[in-house]
Amino acid sequence: MKNNDPHFLDVLINDSSFINWCKKSNQNDIQYWDSWISKNTDKIETVELAKAIILGIRFKETTLPNTKVELELQKTLALINTSKAPKKTFNLKKLVPYSIAASIVLVLGLLITLQQYKSNSTIIHKTAFGEIINLSLPDGTSVILNGNSSISYNQENSRDINLTGEAYFKVKPMPAKKVKFWVTTSDLKVEVYGTQFHVNTREEKTDVVLDEGSIHLVLDNGITKEMSPGELISFSKSTKNITHKKVNLEEHYSFWRDGTYIFNNQTLKEVMKNMEQTYGIQVSFDNKELESKLISGGIPNQNLKICLAAIEKSADIKIIKNGNSIHIKSINNLNSSK
Secondary structure (H helix, E strand, O other): OOOOOHHHHHHHHOOHHHHHHHHOOOHHHHHHHHHHHHHOHHHHHHHHHHHHHHHHOOOOOOOOOHHHHHHHHHHHHHOOOHHHOOOOOOOHHHHHHHHHHHHHHHHHHHHHHHHHHHHOOEEEEEOOOOOOEEEEOOOOOEEEEOOOOEEEEEOOEEEEEEEEOEEEEEOOOOOOOOOOEEEEOOOEEEEEOOOEEEEEOOOOOEEEEEEEOOEEEEEOOOOEEEEOOOEEEEEOOOOOOEEEEEOOHHHHOOOHHHOEEEEEEEEHHHHHHHHHHHHOOEEEEOOHHHHOOEEEEEEEOOOHHHHHHHHHHHHOEEEEEEOOEEEEEEHHHHHHHO
16 A cells, blocks of 8 residues: 555545545546546555545444343342332422422523524524535425525524525425515525525625526615526625626536536636635735636535645646635746746
8 A cells, every 4th residue: 555645545535526426426526536537547546445435434333232231221220229218298288389489480481491492593504614515494495505605594484595605596386375485685685486596695796597487686776677597687785786697507607516616618717716705715826817717627616625636737727725825826937937
C-alpha cells in the first residue's frame, strides 16, 4: 500500500459524489470520476481502497446471550424485596391541602408548557456551508436546500415558507382543496398550487426560475407577475430592477441539487461567485482576463477541495487557498515567475 494516501482516502470516503460513483447512482458523478481517474492513475490504489470501504461497510449486530440476560434479570429482581417493605398508613384529610396545591402547580405547568409550545411553533431547517439537504414537508412537498440557506414555517401551516438562500421546490398539489403554497423572500412572494421551481435570494435580489406548471409572483413594490415554464423573473426591492425573460434552464443555473454543479459556458467569475455563496469563501483574481474564462462540465459540489481541484483542471488555472481566501492565478503567470 505504498501508494496509498491516508488523507486523500479520508476525503474520498466522506465525499457524496464519490459515493455516488461507487454506487453508480448519479450519471454526472460517474462521468466525472471516470474521467478524473483516467487522468490520475497514480491514485488508483487509494480510489479502489476507498471504494472497497464504502461498498463493504456493514453494521455488526450484537446480541446478548440468553443466559447473560437471565442472570442480569435475576440480579435486578433480587434488589426488589417488596415483602419486607414497611406498611405505612396515611391520613387522607392531611393530604387534601397538598393535593390542591399540587393541582394548582400542575395547571400552571400546563399553561406555561402550552405558552412555550405556541412561541416555539416555528420550524427551521438550515444548512451549513457546502451542505445540501433533501426535505419532505408535512404536506408532501419536496424541498432541496442548498448550502448556506434556510427555510422556516409555522408547524401548523407548512405551505407558507420563508426562504433565505437557495432552494428547489416540488410542490405537492392539492386540487380538491385548492390550497395554495407560498414562498416568501425579502423581495417577493411566490404563490402556486402545485409546480416545480427554483428560488435564489442571494446578491440582494431574488431569482425565480420555473420548471413546470405556473407561478404567480407578488413583488415587494406591489406589482404582480405570471410565469410560464422556462422563464426567469429577477427582482430586487432595493434597486427596483425587474427582469422577466425566457432562459435555457441548463445554461441559466447549475443543477446543484443532484450533488453536481453543471456549468454550460459560464464565466469563471460566475462559477466562483457560486462557490463564495455556497462555501463562505472569498475569491480574488490575478486579472480580468481570468474572470472571463468559460467553463463547461460537471463538478462535484459537496467537497470544496475536490471541487476546487476540478475547476483548476477545467479552466487550466492555479487556485491558491489560504483559510477562507481563494486566489486564482494563470498557469502561464506561474511558469513565467519561476
